[in-house]
Amino acid sequence: MSRYGWLLAPALALLAPLALSGCAKHEKPVVAEGEHDHEHAEGEHGHEGHDHPVTDDPAAIKAELAKLSPEDMKLVELQDKKCIVSDEPLGAMGAPVKILDVNGKDVFICCSRCEEALRKEPDKYLAKLKQEPAAETTP
Secondary structure (H helix, E strand, O other): OOOOHHHHHHHHHHHHHHHHHOOOOOOOOOOOOOOOOOOOOOOOOOOOOOOOOOOOOHHHHHHHHOOOOHHHHHHHHHOOOEOOOOOOEOOEOEOOEEEEEEOOEEEEEOOHHHHHHHHHOHHHHHOOOOOOOOOOOOO
8 A cells, every 4th residue: 555545545435425425505505603594485596605794783784774875765664674585684684785676666685696586576575565655645
């Protein structure tokens, strides 16, 4: 056996189960602390592999939402401050993403990865919006 041959057997013993298990991309990933692991209904996308930070710190979320204009905050309030696709808090992944003209409405999502699902089934997600208060009329 060569001088490094003693390393080969343990290395093969460790790698063999990985090779035999096949592709693990269909398994639920291990989520590190500070990342989210919310579940989606069948047909919705997951946030696996996202490269954005996620926080549940209320002060950090509030700071992100404070960057929005008053008009945009009204839209966020109509969404209960949640992404209408993932139900994640808006601002938990940085600045919310504004999507224009989804069946005539502007909405916010938690991250750009939610846009595909939103565009694919807009009525499903728009149904989550609160109704806008009726405009007051004066006689």
